[in-house]
Amino acid sequence: MTIAMSEAEKMQGSSERRPQNLVTQRIVTYLRPRALLSSGERLTISAFGVLLFFGVWFLVTEAGWIQPFFLPSPLSVTKRLFEMVASQGYLIDVWASVYRVFGGFIIAALAAIPTGVLIGNFPFFRSLLEPLLSTARYLPATAFVPLMIIWLGIDESQKIAVIFIGTFFPLALFIANISEGVSNDLLNSAYTLGASSRQVFFRVLLPACVPSIVDALRITAGIAWTYVIVAELVGADKGMGIAILQSQRFLLTDQVIAGIAAVGILGVITDLLFRLAHRKLFPYMY
Amino acid sequence: MTQVLLENVSVQFLRYREPPQIALDHTNLSIEEGEFVCLLGPSGCGKSTLLNVLGGLFPSSTGKISVGGKSVSQPGPDRGMVFQNYSLYPWLTVRGNIEFGPRLNNWPAAKIATITDELIDIVGLKDYAGQYPKVLSGGMRQRVAIARALAMEPHVLLMDEPFGALDAQTRSRMQELLLDIWSRKRNTVIFVTHDIEEAVYLADRVLVMSTRPGRIIEDFKIELPRPRFAEVVASEEFTQYRRRMLHLLRH
Ligand SMILES: Nc1ncnc2c1ncn2[C@@H]1O[C@H](COP(=O)(O)OP(=O)(O)OP(=O)(O)O)[C@@H](O)[C@H]1O
Numbered sequence: 412m413t414i415a416m417s418e419a420e421k422m423q424g425s426s427e428r429r430p431q432n433l434v435t436q437r438i439v440t441y442l443r444p445r446a447l448l449s450s451g452e453r454l455t456i457s458a459f460g461v462l463l464f465f466g467v468w469f470l471v472t473e474a475g476w477i478q479p480f481f482l483p484s485p486l487s488v489t490k491r492l493f494e495m496v497a498s499q500g501y502l503i504d505v506w507a508s509v510y511r512v513f514g515g516f517i518i519a520a521l522a523a524i525p526t527g528v529l530i531g532n533f534p535f536f537r538s539l540l541e542p543l544l545s546t547a548r549y550l551p552a553t554a555f556v557p558l559m560i561i562w563l564g565i566d567e568s569q570k571i572a573v574i575f576i577g578t579f580f581p582l583a584l585f586i587a588n589i590s591e592g593v594s595n596d597l598l599n600s601a602y603t604l605g606a607s608s609r610q611v612f613f614r615v616l617l618p619a620c621v622p623s624i625v626d627a628l629r630i631t632a633g634i635a636w637t638y639v640i641v642a643e644l645v646g647a648d649k650g651m652g653i654a655i656l657q658s659q660r661f662l663l664t665d666q667v668i669a670g671i672a673a674v675g676i677l678g679v680i681t682d683l684l685f686r687l688a689h690r691k692l693f694p695y696m697y
Numbered sequence: 698m699t700q701v702l703l704e705n706v707s708v709q710f711l712r713y714r715e716p717p718q719i720a721l722d723h724t725n726l727s728i729e730e731g732e733f734v735c736l737l738g739p740s741g742c743g744k745s746t747l748l749n750v751l752g753g754l755f756p757s758s759t760g761k762i763s764v765g766g767k768s769v770s771q772p773g774p775d776r777g778m779v780f781q782n783y784s785l786y787p788w789l790t791v792r793g794n795i796e797f798g799p800r801l802n803n804w805p806a807a808k809i810a811t812i813t814d815e816l817i818d819i820v821g822l823k824d825y826a827g828q829y830p831k832v833l834s835g836g837m838r839q840r841v842a843i844a845r846a847l848a849m850e851p852h853v854l855l856m857d858e859p860f861g862a863l864d865a866q867t868r869s870r871m872q873e874l875l876l877d878i879w880s881r882k883r884n885t886v887i888f889v890t891h892d893i894e895e896a897v898y899l900a901d902r903v904l905v906m907s908t909r910p911g912r913i914i915e916d917f918k919i920e921l922p923r924p925r926f927a928e929v930v931a932s933e934e935f936t937q938y939r940r941r942m943l944h945l946l947r948h
């Protein structure tokens with residue numbers, strides 16, 4: 412710890428102000444915008460934040476300050492989650508939701524990538540599509556649920572459609588923004604090397620924006636997870652959303668929280684997979 | 698033989714709530730094949746505009762432009778361009794960047810390999826041929842950009858402050874390298890700079906431009922002997938040219 416600190420100290424060149432002791436010195440550093448912290452220190456702080464959260468939760472529940480009915484302890488939530496997986500067939504619910512999330516999200520991505528790239532780089536398509544898309548972005552996907560039920564009934568396609576609507580519009584505009592940001596110099600140098608419009612599009616524009624598009628997908632995947640819960644409100648007999656809803660109906664607070672935590676865990680896994688794929692696909696960026 | 702010809706070329710930019718900005722005002726210019734010409738002028742005088750119009754990246758409002766007898770309206774591989782901020786393709790290696798043009802144009806593989814190898818050798822990046830641009834220094838990146846433009850064997854090489862972002866030492870080495878390449882390839886070079894010494898050191902002709910409206914106000918023939926080495930900067934003639942240009946830009 413001390414070594415890491417003195418290094419950080421050197422980098423900031425603040426040796427002329429000698430703080431009195433270690434604690435004040437650290438506090439001063441933490442309050443400086445964009446202060447340099449070693450990776451070990453950052454990790455320690457993250458771990459501290461997480462531990463603090465669970466510590467407080469553990470304390471208030473175990474000490475009996477809050478009744479388990481309102482907030483069960485983290486231990487019983489964890490236990491419950493294991494039970495759900497082991498003996499209540501929770502994995503079937505998980506699979507049902509994963510299927511919906513990825514079904515809807517993949518279809519949205521397949522539609523949004525070309526739409527976004529076209530809007531971002533062809534004024535014709537921008538003029539044609541942008542007014543509609545920008546408006547549609549403000550329409551709440553949840554408000555489409557009744558319409559989707561009328562159109563598609565209450566089977567899988569309705570749930571996938573809700574996720575599609577929820578993710579397509581933000582994703583398309585996000586990607587439009589990204590592909591618009593590709594430097595003109597990259598395109599111009601290709602033109603001066605004799606590239607046709609087609610070649611500039613496929614050999615420069617696309618490779619230049621694909622890494623950021625993968626990042627956009629990673630960020631938007633979170634939105635898909637939030638909509639799956641809404642999508643399962645009606646006519647689902649399996650799924651993580653419906654599991655939470657049913658637990659609430661029977662006032663099983665620990666099961667509600669376990670269900671929410673499970674969504675969180677899957678979200679983190681999705682995020683990690685995207686980051687890993689990014690590293691594998693675009694080694695030249697690392 | 699005349700390689701580049703501008704007749705009465707003007708460029709205007711529309712401005713917000715102001716009359717249009719005249720970036721280039723009725724400019725006439727003729728450049729011989731194999732000449733090394735520097736465009737010198739203060740910031741905002743229209744150097745990049747002139748270069749981009751020549752490159753076909755931007756249409757002129759009036760006048761005629763021709764390169765190698767052909768009228769210019771679009772970018773083409775007969776006019777290679779090197780930009781100030783490198784603009785390499787980050788997803789391609791050094792070799793991939795250099796052979797990008799020839800590959801697009803479906804040159805035979807053997808020819809591509811010969812040309813790429815030669816260029817990698819000329820710009821001194823043999824050890825980095827398989828590396829991505831991210832790991833290269835500024836000078837190395839600019840060498841790749843020059844090699845990439847040369848790979849298409851352009852008649853004219855258009856360079857917009859290519860060494861502007863480099864430190865003095867790297868810059869002077871890059872200038873020597875450029876002269877060395879030019880003495881072998883003998884392309885016509887149009888080189889934009891706002892550095893008087895750079896212009897005099899490199900050029901056969903220095904065209905000095907003035908601001909508002911942008912036009913060429915003086916055409917200096919630089920009669921320093923070639924090959925030129927860094928020491929030439931200290932010579933009496935060099936100082937003469939420098940003083941006259943400085944006076945012109947200051948007036
Ligand atoms: N795309 C544009 N739209 C409007 N005005 C422009 C545009 N590009 C350039 N101009 C104007 O044209 C004039 C000449 O610009 P140009 O970029 O050619 O200058 P420059 O000589 O290359 O300057 P520098 O040395 O700073 O690069 C400037 O006054 C600038 O404001």
Ligand SMILES: [Mg+2]
Nearest residue numbers: 744745746857
């Ligand atoms: Mg410029």
